[in-house]
Amino acid sequence: MANIYDVARLAKVSTATVSKVLSNTPYVSDKTKQKVMDAVTDLGYSPSIAARSLTGNRRFVIGLAIPYEPNYLFRDPFLLEVLQGIEEVANEFDFNLLFSTARKTNPQGAYNRLLNKGYVDGVIILETVMGAELDEKLEESGMPRVSVGYALTKKDSQGKITPAVHANDYDGALQATRHLLELGHRRIGVIGGPANFMIAMEERYQGYRTALAKVGLKPENELLFHGDFTLESGILAGRKLLQLSPRPTAIFSFNDRMAVGAMRSAREMGLKIPQDLSIIGFDDVEVAQASDPPLTTIRQGAMEMGQAAARKLFSLINNDKDVLTETILPIELILRGSTGPVPN
């Protein structure tokens, strides 16, 4: 394999010049540039990232802090879409991804690599309460990082917070609930995420409560069950809600998979959707279109979140000015077949 010396020799210039051409430094004559580029293509030269890293203090990899078991991660369509968005822009910048998943065997050890400047140039954290500790360490070490989700660390003095990208969860839940309310539903069951797990969930409760309050309703404790985002947990929560009496006429699930699980519970009990029961989800992940009937839901653009987070991280790494600390993506109510007027 050719190295920079081979290129320099062939182009009859110094290695410093080759390096400059390759990194697009200004002040290189077009003639020289051309000679170098010719030599590069002739030799099929491509620089050693190892040497580049050692020298330039760049690793060309961004770390991903994923506080989920791989077993869960690889099955969650929402998370996977986020990863796809990240992968896309990392690829665009010619960076590699270092996956660091939380493992029971060694929960903090895996993250050590993310704190080590010898490994990564920056890190993206999937927000979860478990990530707060890592985030603080990252802040201390000055490592560029962004949270997919809400800010993990709030700094009072400067008012600075973790750079973060998230959807407008509050508004999403508000619209979902209002949609159900407008259809005449008054007894609305909720399948929430794990308690005390991520901030987005709190925001959604708020949105839900606010919508209720506007029509003079109060949230009832018996109408709330927590799932863990899996289909299975949606089935369980759905069963419990549908056993209540009076039975709720609508269910708002905090993600699509659990909503699909609730649809299954409804079917078990011989209930028709949306005639007997309306169900609305959150995320707008592929399964929402594939379900039967297709699921009305709140789209939050998982892929866009991943992309935005990665772009923000690269801005941070490159010390761009005017990087927004917080990016809030709009949500959208997607009407499909799983919601309808309240039965009389």
Added chain:
Amino acid sequence: MANIYDVARLAKVSTATVSKVLSNTPYVSDKTKQKVMDAVTDLGYSPSIAARSLTGNRRFVIGLAIPYEPNYLFRDPFLLEVLQGIEEVANEFDFNLLFSTARKTNPQGAYNRLLNKGYVDGVIILETVMGAELDEKLEESGMPRVSVGYALTKKDSQGKITPAVHANDYDGALQATRHLLELGHRRIGVIGGPANFMIAMEERYQGYRTALAKVGLKPENELLFHGDFTLESGILAGRKLLQLSPRPTAIFSFNDRMAVGAMRSAREMGLKIPQDLSIIGFDDVEVAQASDPPLTTIRQGAMEMGQAAARKLFSLINNDKDVLTETILPIELILRGSTGPVPN
């Protein structure tokens, strides 16, 4: 951040000795070893992979050649399970993963990095006919590589082939078909994978044909439709099969997602499963348990395939002796609720 000189100074030894301790070279006294390890933990030292790579000719990354659009990849539960298996053992060996997905914009460019010894120590290819060219180049360059799937390149002279890991697809299809036959079915529709796409599909056709032949049946062309592994394509193929007359009493789908799609087509037409129609899948991916009714299928252990492929690659990288060229994983018939006796 501490470097090797800091450690050497603190331990009062040379950097060569530190290096030796850290790489577990024999012939270091226990006393010295101890001193070095103490210094390492005192300083929180962890070696720079960049320098290590440059020097030791090791990159600590394995490349993944994924001849699928990211858009597809991140939605295919089977592929994701394979990746999970790979990730698991890569993590165990402390290696990172370089994802290289096929992109329309630059289909071969992405793979160039995989051919470059400056980037990766070895590569795992997800088998697909599109991968054959890459595989040959890898062979030429002497890069360690293994195929998840069938051997991509056959060498006649030495009888050598690409190191590969796959399930016994032939046997899987044989058992699936036999199961249906034993239930009395004689008119069995097949939803195959994309034509001329991967060798596993050919193997499965063979298994299917052989099973039929044993009871004196011949495959009929009108009973075969090709899908592309997505749920949607399963729905389409299902509709076509169920419009045939006489209508098939059973369907064998070459993956679970398409099988679930066919279940949906059956429901559209008011058919009950398994009373009116039996359906059997292939893979035993999570959706097979979650479907309604749960899907009878052929388990091929996606995660195990990924793990086995990664282990094989590390053996190759480490020049271990006696590395098996081909690893064939057994399959298993998983009986669930979607198959039953032929209706009379």
Added chain:
DNA sequence: CTGAAAGCGCTTACAG
């Protein structure tokens, strides 16, 4: 069992 020194392939001040 231990260490001095060269070298891996780049980039970056610095000088011109």
Added chain:
DNA sequence: CTGAAAGCGCTTACAG
């Protein structure tokens, strides 16, 4: 606009 030279942080013969 171009180049000589030092240095990034390791590992690997080689010598002892």
